[in-house]
Amino acid sequence: MCDVIVDEADQAVDLLYLDANPAATRMVGSDFRNRRLRQIDPNYEEYWYDIFGHTARTGEAQRLERYAAPDQRWYSFYISKVGDEASRHIAVIFQDITERKRAEDQQAFLFQFSDALRVQPTAETLANRALQLLADYLQLDRCYVGVYQLDQDRGEIPYQVGNDRVPPMPDAVRLSDFPDALRVTFDRTLVIEDVMTTAGLTEMDRQNIGALGLRALVASTLRMGANNPLWSIVAVSARPRSWKPHEIKLLEDVTERTWAALERVKAEEALRHSEAKYRYLADHLDQQVQQRTQELAATNEELAATNEELTASNEELESNNEEFIAINQELEETNGLLTRSNENLQTFAYVASHDLQEPLRKIRQFGDLLKTRYAESIGEELIYVERMQSAAERMSILIKDLLNFARISTRRDIDNPVSLPGVVADVLTTLELPIAELGTQIQVGRLPTVSGDAAQLNQLFQNLLSNALKFYRPGVAPSIVVSASLLPADQLPPGIKPGRDTGAYHRITVMDNGIGFDDKYADRIFQIFQRLHSKNQYTGTGIGLAICEKVVTNHGGTITATSQPGQGATFTIYLPA
Incomplete structure (x- = not known):
């Protein structure tokens, strides 16, 4: 219970504590009844007096949270008026919520941590990113991954980050140099608050750990079966440090998440390698078939002669x-x-x-x-x-x-006549809603009929027109022009080499007035998973233009792009006539 002391302008200037329950006295650490707040804490934030005064004047109850820097604790406050309208008495109920706030902060970190690992393309970038995030959050001097090879008496350190206070770890260490420290990791997380004084370490442990520049550390180890450590993340301090339970629990959670993410990325890398090998074998087989076919044709001519x-x-x-x-x-x-x-x-x-x-x-x-x-x-x-x-x-x-993308890579039924005007009309019907919402102006010229796969060509124009609508300039209504012309083979621009030789080609252009891009990225944008903007700016997976190139290649043609930032983009397709 408190009495709000006000000045002549009825503004709160101090707080007199009238009564307090035993729990409040224990939390403060002394009996503060009949004492003033400014006397107890002269540095108390001034805005709190306005809060107390507001409740005393208006009777409006308030629920607030405050961080007390001196004792590094969080408190929640519920402030309500006591007595009649003329009274300036208030009741303050406060509670220590430090553990809750710490748990919320740690959970938010783990969400951000998982999100950051999900977008890493390789095991090395993922491991380094995970270690740096952990080192920054726990204010570590060094953080590294240790992989134990017990049968070889060897501990490998493939990834690490840190500052100058702790020198870089060697690529590998001999496990028998740390007998007691290694034994502890068989059963639980190893915690050393000061290598010079922590109990349970041999003199050899202390000397060899100290020689690496490590003073305090926590080693969280994943195990497969009893007493068989395999993989760990080690948090290091250059000075003695009292590791808190929530810090140790966080390190154990991060260890499991990092290991799982690394296994996922390694599996994805292996899959990409396998797919690349498969594509190479498939292309090589195609070349062998073509070579044998040519040999047969030559043999048949020789037989006829x-x-x-x-x-x-x-x-x-x-x-x-x-x-x-x-x-x-x-x-x-x-x-x-x-x-x-x-x-x-x-x-x-x-x-x-x-x-x-x-x-x-x-x-x-x-x-x-x-x-x-x-x-x-x-x-x-x-x-x-x-x-x-x-x-x-x-x-x-x-x-x-x-x-x-996988289906397009295996379907090559390109012998049917396909009306491109019909394909484009179907795509425009599909995109009717975003076209109307953006006020898009679309001009479609005379388009030819080509030999091909209608579904694949529909996907080609669907992706190109969707990109033109997606990457529009803010404040400028999108404008898209689709046109075509017939081009003799000897008039193809330099560097244009369609997959199939013929006397003439249909040149089809899709031009927009969107944000455009730097021309130096003209080849990169057709590679799978390549993006020029972050996912926060524009949605997408980075596969659409790769599908476009695959469709055009399946039809014996080629596709190019030209652009300048802020001046729109032009995609040009060459298909056999």
């Missing part, structure tokens, strides 16, 4: 026929291998679509349940749930785009 000689030499003809039969069998086997490879890839795409999408659907379903449960919450729970669902949605889109 020497028909009389072959007729006279029946034995030689029979020998040649056996050779041709063997070659044809080899060609049939090669074609069979290619067919099975495409079927396997399509089967993989179906399995990946189902197995990868199912967990994401579960995440979104449980996210909806959480949103319903915390619908009345005023905290940050809903924000975290919405971020979780947003991340799941982005992953779902990425999987769908990857599957589209």
